[in-house]
Amino acid sequence: MYRSVAALASIVTVSSVLGGCTLVSTEGTARTVEVEWVIDGDTFVTTEDERIRVLGIDTPEIGRDGAQDEPCAREAKEATSGFLEGGEATIVTDSAAGDTDQYGRTLAYVGTDGRDLGRKLLEDGLADVYPAEPGINRFSKYAMAAAQAPAPACE
Template sequence: MKRAAAVLMLALLVGCQPQGEPSRGLAVVVDVIDGDTLTVDTAEGERVRVRMLGIDAPEEAKDGTPAECGASEAKEALAALVDDRQVGLTADSRSDVEDRYGRRLAYVDVDGLDVGAALIQAGWAAAWHPRSAVEPERGPSYQKAQKRAQAAGSGLWSTCPTVGR
């Protein structure tokens, strides 16, 4: 009985440990798929498709569906920031590791710049998370950046008649 109590206490203590820094890794961007998705080679030698956390950009044409307004500009904006560069990938403690398509979910930064925030501020992405999910850690700051971009008429907010977000 004492042993069971000790094991339970240890499990509780381990479970109550403060969460450390979110998981972070380095990778090199090998392809930009669209304004919020890219393919990277990780430091461990793994090729991974990454869906950027906390943002949504217009979709490229796919499977007979036409491209959404601003899709090519959003893709170009992301490529200008990250193409062929080393980036940091940071997980979010509130989010899943992968989405339903098997893409790794991560914040992306390059040289200390939060790429998602930069795309939102430029108006080429919107702050977003699935309705079924908890808001990501950077959600509030991304929402503020989006409001500034909308007020300034940046990117999508001036070039696209409707932004379906």
């Protein structure tokens, strides 16, 4: 997708180092939300007007204000919409990342039926690991999923 070989190599290196350490889980309590609509591959809005940003990943941006979509942006959004089509999702925060980002979005792992949205997008090559959050609980698992992902057909 839009990841560079050097960036991916550094993520895998960091995950290998972290993989040898015993980490205390930083995951918080899970809660269920109702999905109203999907903004893009890594962000959606709940029926309570809460914006949720999928923790630990980064998907291509949908073009705004006349800008073009980044490669695979529509495919990532469609994959997230399909994943969340049941209308409910379980979100889990991670104290290593904080509760919200600079835009006021709730940062959380997102799942349905025991499946992890972030991991799924990574495995499908539609997301990159978000490198600014190496201390989160799922970082090394996400880095391994990204490293093993095929190149997406939409590139």
